[in-house]
Amino acid sequence: MxxxxxxxxxxxxxxxxxxxxxxxxxxxxxxxxxxxxxxxxxxxxxxxxxxxxxxxxxxxxxxxxxxxxxxxxxxxxxxxxxxxxxxxxxxxxxxxxxxxxxxxxxxxxxxxxxxxxxxxxxGKHRGAELVNQPGSLTWNELATPDLDAGKTFYEQVFGLTTRDIGNEEMSYTLLEVEGRPVAGAMPAAEGMPTAWSVYFAVDDCDQVYAKALELGAQAVMPPQDSPPGRFAILVDPQGGAFAIIKNNPDFTV
CATH class of the missing domain: 3.10.180.10 (2,3-Dihydroxybiphenyl 1,2-Dioxygenase, domain 1)
Structure with missing residues (x-):
């Protein structure tokens, strides 16, 4: 399919x-x-x-x-x-x-x-043929200097709707297409770069994290648990940042 x-x-x-x-x-x-x-x-x-x-x-x-x-x-x-x-x-x-x-x-x-x-x-290339499975893209997340301005911009450009699901400790917004979450957005933490981050699904966050370090990656955030799943953030040997996550199948928003 x-x-x-x-x-x-x-x-x-x-x-x-x-x-x-x-x-x-x-x-x-x-x-x-x-x-x-x-x-x-x-x-x-x-x-x-x-x-x-x-x-x-x-x-x-x-x-x-x-x-x-x-x-x-x-x-x-x-x-x-x-x-x-x-x-x-x-x-x-x-x-x-x-x-x-x-x-x-x-x-x-x-x-x-x-x-x-x-x-x-x-055209002939529709996009990724495998998503949300181990070794494939599972989430995209915007870290922005101005969350409200970012929400308005992506609403205007792509017709996305936004839904805030953050709490007193952290602001977080879902970007949705026809009520379905397709990406997330949050204020950039102090000292952290502003960027669209990519998350790849894995079977075992700790194991893949250790393998990445063994192959020359640098740690940005070691594995930790969150409601969506256990995740980590790394930088590849050439400086490209990416994240991995073992998705929690019971998580819903």
Whole structure:
């Protein structure tokens, strides 16, 4: 069955790395991914697969100010319309809408808080073929300098609705499509970067965390329990931050 994504849903993530070969080896060791090199016409871009299914992309880092970093893509039926709404809502167009061969059409933006994100209008490539399973994308989370402004922006650009589920200790907002949570947003903690974070599902958080450290990752947050599940945050050997989580099957919001 082909995975489909409603507009406004994160449908793809990819890693821009300063060392593509080393990144392929690292993530292959952590998640059991294999890499399909798409050849010279793709500019060094490749597709990570898990059990034969597309789970993420990998290519050379193209922005020296970002270094190695993961990017979150939102599904859209019209990336040019998204670009117009981004500008009208206080964001910036970093890479104007462009065709990616016959695979789809994409653009890169920053929101009013300076956080990078992308949009993907599917062609042959619909997005991730495996999600919410061990070794695949399971959540995307915005850390923003201004939560209220961020909520308004993504509502205006993608038509998302927002629902606050935080408490006195922590502000947290769900971004939803037709009442279904598709991403989260929270104020950036002091000293922490503002970014769209990617979470990958795992069977055993502690085991995968230890394996990542063994392969050269650095710890940002060691494994800890939370209502959604046991999670940890790491930085890969080239500096790309990512999170892992053993989802709690009984958690609902």
């Amino acid at each position: 082909t995975q489909t994504y409603a507009p406004g849903t994160p449908n793809w993530v990819d890693l821009g790395s300063t060392d593509v070969a080393a990144a392929a080896q690292f993530y292959g060791g952590v998640f059991g991914w294999t890499l399909d090199d798409l050849g010279p016409d793709a500019g060094g871009y490749g597709i990570f697969r898990k059990d034969g299914k597309q789970v993420a992309g990998l290519g050379p880092a193209t922005d020296p100010t970002r270094g190695t970093s993961w990017s979150t893509y939102f599904a859209t039926d019209d990336v040019d319309d998204v670009a117009s709404k981004v500008q009208a809502s206080g964001g910036q167009v970093v890479l104007a809408p462009m065709d990616v061969m016959d695979q789809g059409r994409m653009a890169v933006f920053t929101d009013p808080g300076g956080v990078f994100f992308s949009a993907w209008q599917p």
